């Protein structure tokens with residue numbers, strides 16, 4: 190069975206309480222449960238990781254290659270700042286899909302820059318929790334295509 194890890198960046202542990210008008214009212218726990226249900230339907234294994242610490246996300250990405258077939262990541266604020274996370278994604282050979290709840294291009298200027306997008310297999314943003322589900326679907330699709338080769 191193919192396995193996917195979903196990595197949530199800083200402050201996403203506060204989802205459901207944090208800036209609800211932008212990020213909605215669903216908690217991270219509920220988002221993860223929704224993703225787990227979707228993964229089950231798709232027939233893939235799923236694991237979750239959240240950290241507020243940049244280096245921990247770098248470590249998780251590096252280790253992911255050994256255990257997982259793909260990554261879905263919402264790097265949150267590190268999207269716009271982290272060369273280290275972008276480098277870790279470029280360094281690993283499994284596909285990484287970038288997702289955001291909000292439309293990062295419709296907000297402040299500084300959110301328009303993503304260090305992650307150029308090294309991501311694909312990017313989904315602006316659909317709230319659906320962004321994660323679409324990102325998962327995209328990752329599953331990529332793995333299915335690879336299998337056929």
Ligand code: DQA
Nearest residue numbers: 263264265266289290291300
């Ligand atoms: C976010 C967008 C980022 O700009 C922000 O820093 C976040 C969440 C999103 O999911 O919309 O924390 O990644």
